[in-house]
Amino acid sequence: MISPELLRRYPYFAGISNQSLKEIAMIAEEKHVPAGTRMFGEGDPANHFFIISKGEVNIDYLLGSGEIRTVDTLVDGDLLVWSALIEPYKTTAIGTATKACELYSINGPRLRELCEKDPLLGYRLTSQVAKMLAHRLEGARVQLAAVD
Amino acid sequence: MISPELLRRYPYFAGISNQSLKEIAMIAEEKHVPAGTRMFGEGDPANHFFIISKGEVNIDYLLGSGEIRTVDTLVDGDLLVWSALIEPYKTTAIGTATKACELYSINGPRLRELCEKDPLLGYRLTSQVAKMLAHRLEGARVQLAAVD
Numbered sequence: 001m002i003s004p005e006l007l008r009r010y011p012y013f014a015g016i017s018n019q020s021l022k023e024i025a026m027i028a029e030e031k032h033v034p035a036g037t038r039m040f041g042e043g044d045p046a047n048h049f050f051i052i053s054k055g056e057v058n059i060d061y062l063l064g065s066g067e068i069r070t071v072d073t074l075v076d077g078d079l080l081v082w083s084a085l086i087e088p089y090k091t092t093a094i095g096t097a098t099k100a101c102e103l104y105s106i107n108g109p110r111l112r113e114l115c116e117k118d119p120l121l122g123y124r125l126t127s128q129v130a131k132m133l134a135h136r137l138e139g140a141r142v143q144l145a146a147v148d
Numbered sequence: 149m150i151s152p153e154l155l156r157r158y159p160y161f162a163g164i165s166n167q168s169l170k171e172i173a174m175i176a177e178e179k180h181v182p183a184g185t186r187m188f189g190e191g192d193p194a195n196h197f198f199i200i201s202k203g204e205v206n207i208d209y210l211l212g213s214g215e216i217r218t219v220d221t222l223v224d225g226d227l228l229v230w231s232a233l234i235e236p237y238k239t240t241a242i243g244t245a246t247k248a249c250e251l252y253s254i255n256g257p258r259l260r261e262l263c264e265k266d267p268l269l270g271y272r273l274t275s276q277v278a279k280m281l282a283h284r285l286e287g288a289r290v291q292l293a294a295v296d
Binding site: 061063064065069082085087092122123126131138141145 | 209211212213217219230231233234235240263267268270271274275277278279281282284285286288289291292293294
């Protein structure tokens with residue numbers, strides 16, 4: 001487990017009860033990932049939800065041509081593996097640590113249970129996920145516009 | 149206002165209290181949109197959140213080349229104008245009714261207040277929005293792959 005105090009500094013946990021933060025902390029652990037590590041591929045079971053405490057992770061698509069296209073770069077404070085919260089709970093891109101990362105790794109199925117038990121937590125996290133997806137979609141659109 | 153019973157049939161309202169459904173119904177109205185109507189453009193204030201009761205709406209991007217690219221087609225039961233729930237509450241695409249539509253139009257700012265008051269409602273709606281965005285992102289990726 002990690003200290004609940006580590007979670008409190010993130011804006012998406014604003015207003016979340018001490019009790020819920022404690023329960024998240026209990027299903028979380030610190031994880032170190034060396035630079036260059038491929039953390040997940042496309043279609044993997046999204047069993048863990050991550051908070052990037054420090055580091056950088058590229059989100060890449062493998063295009064039909066075999067080209068790798070970076071669609072997002074996540075940094076300190078960003079959420080990683082949104083698909084651990086959204087059905088069908090499978091990753092949809094490739095995640096690679098481009099710098100050494102310190103992460104909080106949270107058990108996905110148990111976090112989903114906590115979201116059901118404390119819907120404010122679910123609301124805050126899925127709102128943050130939706131914002132991130134909207135940002136990524138905007139990036140995809142810019143790329144689409146560029147190739148036309 | 150509309151009848152709260154009309155809302156109950158949608159899966160994203162599963163488990164939402166009668167009281168909350170009644171409050172949504174009170175800030176909603178039925179709206180008819182003729183086929184061919186451009187409902188919103190890019191960057192409009194997202195003041196209304198819609199449920200498509202019946203009909204079809206295309207979500208289009210205007211590319212740099214001037215080409216219009218359809219990125220999603222929404223049908224009966226789908227949510228429309230997700231950006232009414234997610235900061236900065238501005239539309240990001242063009243929405244055009246491609247068939248005559250019967251919609252429930254819900255006041256956006258007041259719906260956000262209801263989501264804060266009843267976080268389960270917020271959680272259900274933002275989860276549905278995140279699913280929709282993930283689907284749209286997948287579509288964008290397929291299009292990116294096709295042009296490369």
